[in-house]
Amino acid sequence: QENKEARESLKGIDAQKERLQSTLKEVQDKAKQLADGENALNQAVIEKDAGEKKVAELEKNENELVLQEERKKKETVLTELAGTELVLQVRAGQLREFKTQVVQLQQAEKRLWETWDKYEKAVAERNEEREVYNQLEQAFLDAQAGLLAKHLKEGKKCPVCGSLHHPQLAVIADQVPDKKVLDRKREILELKEKNVQQLSAQAGQMKEQLGDLREQYKNKGGKIFGDVWNEISEAPHMEGSGTEKSAAESQDVIKVKMHLSEELSSCEQKLKEAQTAKESLEKCQKELAALE
DSSP: OHHHHHHHHHHHHHHHHHHHHHHHHHHHHHHHHHHHHHHHHHHHHHHHHHHHHHHHHHHHHHHHHHHHHHHHHHHHHHHHHHHHHHHHHHHHHHHHHHHHHHHHHHHHHHHHHHHHHHHHHHHHHHHHHHHHHHHHHHHHHHHHHHHHHHTOOTTSOOTTTOOSOOSSOOOOOSSOOOHHHHHHHHHHHHHHHHHHHHHHHHHHHHHHHHHHHHHHHHHHHHHHHGGGHHHHOOOOOOOSOTTTTTTOOOHHHHHHHHHHHHHHHHHHHHHHHHHHHHHHHHHHHHHHHHHO
């Protein structure tokens, strides 16, 4: 009976052992599965980190390419701006130089017109003085003739013409100019005559110089404006007397001067805009260089 119980007990132990071994195997399998899962997870994390690193490197390379492309574009624009700025500076310089030439031409015209006015006034004063002098001289000569007539006797020779007969003797005027007064008037007349001659010579010289300035003005304007020159200008000219135009300016030159001022103002504005854009681009370049 005891053997039977012992066998039964052993059978129970064996069954329990089998169950425990089965449980142990299940635990071991699960542990292996967990270990494999952990390894897979670690591998996945490693691969994830590597992927993120690669993506970051690609993004960095892409950003660098974008920055390089942007920098090249800005360098190209800067080069173009530098060329535009140079062209604008040259053009502005030409316009300023020509504007100075136009002002000089206007000043020369004004000086000539003023000299013409002075000449015409001097001629009028000279003519008036000459008339006064001629009247005084005639009165003086008439008075001389009257004095001479007082001493003429019929049958005696005239000391001037030699005639023996004197049918109509000169009459002495009530007011006879003094010889000193006449001489003084002659001096004044000579001074006024000299002034007329000087102003005439001065005006002639100025007219010749103005002709040279006009020729330079036309040549320079043609070079600067090309075909447009014929549309905005005709050769400066003057008509009429200096008195009529003493304070006026040539309409043709005024027209050119207005066009010149407008283009110069536009050119200077574009130059400012180009300089501002250049400064902005240079600032962007520095920022791009700092990012690289």
